[in-house]
Amino acid sequence: MLGLNKKDFSLLVIVTALTLLAPFFLNPFPTNSGLAQFNGGYPDLMQKFVIFGIFAVGFNIL
Numbered sequence: 001m002l003g004l005n006k007k008d009f010s011l012l013v014i015v016t017a018l019t020l021l022a023p024f025f026l027n028p029f030p031t032n033s034g035l036a037q038f039n040g041g042y043p044d045l046m047q048k049f050v051i052f053g054i055f056a057v058g059f060n061i062l
Helices: 004-024 034-038 042-061
Strands: none
Touching: none
């Protein structure tokens, strides 16, 4: 599938699953609990990934 061998396809599936489940992994505590300070701040983290992704695409175009 997609011209990938079995090892590459399994890695693609794992990365896709981790990406889709990141909001649940990075925010394990309810927002109104005392442990909410240890949540990952998913929107801020995603914003940083997008900014660095834009930089990476820009540098590859250059």
